[in-house]
Amino acid sequence: MKTKVALPKGRLLTETARLLDSAGWGLDGYRLDAPIYHLTSPRFPNMQAKMFHERDIPVQVAVGNYDLGICGLDWVEELLVRYRSTDVVRVRDLGYGGGYLYAVTSPQFAGMTFDQMFARRGEVRIASEYPNLAEAFALGSRLRRFRIFPLVGAAEVYPPESADIAILREEPGRFAAAGLVPLRKLLGFGACVIANRASWETKDLSEILATLGGVAATKSTAPASEVATSV
Template sequence: MLNVVLPKGSLEKATLELFDAADLPVNRSSSVDYQATIDDPRIASVRILRPQEIPTYVAEGLFDIGITGRDWVEETGSVVESLGELKYSKNTSKPIRMVVAVAGDSAAESVTDLPNGVRVQTEYLGITKKFFEQQGVEANIRLSYGATEAKIPDIADCVVEITETGRALRAAGLKVIDTILTSYTEVVANPVAFADPEKRKAMEQVMTLLNGVLDARGKVLLKLNVDEDHRDAVLAVLPSMKSPTVSPLSGGGYAVESVIEKRTVNLVIPALREAGATDLLEMSISKIVP
């Protein structure tokens, strides 16, 4: 039913891991194969291509849905429907930022401090041109084919680059003076396919699975028992997404379970034990679907 295109390159590993966790494993003959399959009746075909190309191909109807970045949707000017953000990137759950960076010893603190004629290197010619024009700075903008941060100061005065943590820019001795846009990975759909009720339903079901995995990341299910005398004290220190589930036990007392942040477990479990909880059990979660 759906022709799907997934990103090759920096987002590839994280995307394939997400689909696998969503019970939509991507099968291909090798890691360099650009054609793949997903054993699911909602998905007819899978291609793996560079994210720069994906918005255009989806807009043209070559694919029904694709995963790319908002940066490439904006750069290509593609007319697509957004099915929503997927909050993951190359290495973290943080969004990427498209930034303007200059040499660390530069006096410039923002783009408006840069002189007319400033030399700019970037992969994003369209977005960069528009941004500098909006800031009233005349710039000599040239296409970079990679290693953009290495071109300061002899080839360029500043660069426009995407960053997740800023580590690579700092390592190159650069500093960020402006942020052009911030975005997560995004699922985009062809407008005609999105208007088809059957395809739209399939898209929404796939998004439910993907978002369910992302919502579960960093969370665990905590189960415990507690007697009547300690119930209120335990519930007072037990965090939850909404409210804990409390069920009576046949022998008296209660079984309690709650979804909590994994990063808080080291503090919550001792506090629950001190409040009177027993038989505590921490369990991993595959998906959370509200």
């Protein structure tokens, strides 16, 4: 029986490739300049791997297209905060790719309460690559009226003209370069292994997982539905 694995492009690729090389998977095509996205493993001849944008991996695993995936917990939480019954099992934390999601704003808004932001235009505008987490933040902060701008990248360019708040992944110098200041730390994350629940219960994935190291996953330090508090 085939085991299908979804692997990340982008920011996690280099460290994931290093992990899989140490694990002996032999995925020679798994690299930044890969000409193809379908990969096979000499060590595990019944495995098929494919490269995806990280944000797509939890969805691919949840719907059963793939048995296992490696991605950031931020994208897992982005899915689960909206679809709590999703068939995704968080199996293992891998110890790299860590960081935080923040709500950030322009310095001119930094001293304002949400009520004061609301009073400026009758709503609070939030821009993010993580629209579900942004909505959870707004609801948890009891915003009376808000609008979410779902984006693919570059949310930091929206405040202050086109948004009051952006939900961003922390990266060195990112906030300062965009002239933004942290408003609230929302979620800690790192690279993790996830599994489709049906595959987890019916397939023997132990041999593959044994090569990956890491530690058994624990509950998130800040569940996505509870991370937002008012200012």
